[in-house]
Amino acid sequence: MSPRLNGRRGLVLLLVAAVAVAGSAAVTGAFATFQQPTGDExxxxxxxxxxxxxxxxxxxxxxxxxxxxxxxxxxxxxxxxxxxxxxxxxxxxxxxxxxxxxxxxxxxxxxxxxxxxxxxxxxxxxxxxxxxxxxxxxxxxxxxxxxxxxxxxxxxxxxxxxxxxxxxxxxxxxxxxxxxxxxxxxxxxxxxxxxxxxxxxxxxxxxxxxxxxxxxxDVSIHDSTFDPPTDRVALTTVDRYDSFDAAQSATDLSLPTLDASFTEATVTVRQGETIVGQRYVDDGANVTLLSTTADDRLDRLTENATERTADGRTVHVTTDEDRAIAVWQNDGVTTAVVVEGSSDRAVEVAGEL
CATH class of the missing domain: 2.50.20.10 (Lipoprotein localisation LolA/LolB/LppX)
Structure with missing residues (x-):
């Protein structure tokens, strides 16, 4: 056997002896660190x-x-x-x-x-x-x-x-x-x-x-676990429409119209109440018209609101960042105008309806 081979064997035996004698937490820790997965892994x-x-x-x-x-x-x-x-x-x-x-x-x-x-x-x-x-x-x-x-x-x-x-x-x-x-x-x-x-x-x-x-x-879960409690929940339906006429035909509400480019509308029915949202683009800015029969919506929308007059009707106006909303109620229907802009712009659009 050549001296070179003996030298390699001696190195291996020395390494084995060192690990065995140390029983070392430091050595064990070093191997653990080397084998430890990365954060992404x-x-x-x-x-x-x-x-x-x-x-x-x-x-x-x-x-x-x-x-x-x-x-x-x-x-x-x-x-x-x-x-x-x-x-x-x-x-x-x-x-x-x-x-x-x-x-x-x-x-x-x-x-x-x-x-x-x-x-x-x-x-x-x-x-x-x-x-x-x-x-x-x-x-x-x-x-x-x-x-x-x-x-x-x-x-x-x-x-x-x-x-x-x-x-x-x-x-x-x-x-x-x-x-x-x-x-x-x-x-x-x-x-x-x-x-x-x-x-x-x-x-x-x-x-x-x-x-x-x-x-x-991988546990067995009964199907009823995921079902809504039918005694407390009524199904909400949401339908989308690409034209004003189609949206108007889908609801008994008399919907407001705006002399602008109509984009889309949604008609939502939840627990017997109807909510209609219309989207328009006017002078490059988005305008949303909302109508609902839910009689509790006006109070929620008019907290901290200011009363203004738009085309003879009293509207409640609030702002949030770069948007403003004008709300009013008539014959049990709440109507809101949401604009990208100031409260004056919301009042102006409300007066155009």
């Missing part, structure tokens, strides 16, 4: 684990806090691979339930409830007057956009910053940051099956902590 594992499941149920405690306040809610989630979901949120003694059985999407809260055909929700978001507190929400554009641009996900970074034990579970601690966003998000992901066991997010003001108490994959 951990996130890929999480995505694959959740997307590959036939079904999932999970319970978590969510706490949102800042320097002056704190609130905690319990959240229960169920979902399956047929696009069916249900979420139950309990906070401050109140319970909110929401879900979809794949055909109908529904919401049940302490003071209001509704259900919509899933097909009617396709397309641009928010053709219905609705919101978390029952206010008018959106037409084909948001009434009160926050102007925040969407973040480019490719600019986000994920870094494994530790491997702590959380509730007797060995985890990867992954920190997510984005150069265009304030704060950060940290996930604790189980090493054995890539389920998320904890998450903490900060935005510069609030700190949100999600403590996942249980997660079960």
């Amino acid at each position: 951990v996130l890929d594992g999480v995505e694959q684990r959740y997307e590959s499941a036939d079904s999932i149920t999970s319970t978590a405690t969510v706490t949102v806090e800042n320097e002056s306040a704190s609130t905690t809610a319990t959240v229960e989630l169920a979902a399956d691979d047929e696009n069916r979901t249900r979420m139950v949120v309990e906070r401050n003694g109140e319970t909110v339930r929401a879900g979809s059985n794949g055909t109908v999407a529904w919401y049940v809260g302490p003071n209001r409830s509704a259900a919509w055909s899933v097909d009617s929700l396709e397309g641009e978001a928010g053709e219905q007057w609705t919101g978390a507190e029952g206010e008018y929400g959106e037409t084909s554009e948001r009434l009160a956009p926050d102007g925040t641009p969407a973040l480019n996900a490719s600019n986000a970074s994920a870094t494994v910053v530790g491997t702590p034990t959380v509730d007797d579970t060995s985890t990867y601690e992954v920190e997510l940051t984005h150069p265009e966003a304030d704060g950060s998000t940290t996930l604790w992901v189980a090493q054995d099956d890539y389920r998320v066991v904890r998450a903490v997010a900060t935005d510069g003001t609030n700190r949100t902590v999600v403590a996942v108490e249980s997660t079960v994959f």
